[in-house]
Amino acid sequence: QQQVKQSPQSLIVQKGGISIINCAYENTAFDYFPWYQQFPGKGPALLIAIRPDVSEKKEGRFTISFNKSAKQFSLHIMDSQPGDSATYFCAARSGGSNYKLTFGKGTLLTVNP
């Protein structure tokens, strides 16, 4: 059972465009929603994260929009650059005692020059 569904699987955007990646979750016990960026051959790196009591968070060109009632959240990359080309994973963290992350399947973003 996939607890975090991510779409699209792949995305091609022109330089300067907006990249949008969407995620949906089922488990209302999730209390923290990070996005990770992964380059080939590297480990995931935290990009930006949000808690469910906030509807939007912006850091530079990256924005998370969060809709608690719909159990959906999305990553927007403004003014996309070729250097943004990577795989992006949304994740959700369980509350309680262990804080394990549940990941979406990832979105391969390609930004064309």
Place this chain on the structure above:
Amino acid sequence: NAGVMQNPRHLVRRRGQEARLRCSPMKGHSHVYWYRQLPEEGLKFMVYLQKENIIDESGMPKERFSAEFPKEGPSILRIQQVVRGDSAAYFCASSPRDRANNEQFFGPGTRLTVL
């Protein structure tokens, strides 16, 4: 300030051999998580450890897999009698003791290939 270190970065084993993957958390971090990533899949949680304790191993296969995080030294993920289906990238993450700020920092991963 070194990040999470994993070694080896690449490991090739034949079916039936043992694989040992090592993870040194960031300095000051006492929580370690292991995740497995299959090709074109997201990361799947395997196990969560604190020093000398396994806190949650709900993602670990019941057989052949074990993990430890001793008082001294790195965390070890051990896979006995490897099979081709174990081929994957294995990532370790660490986080600080403070639960209010529990960001997980990932290492570069160990890519296991089983021949």
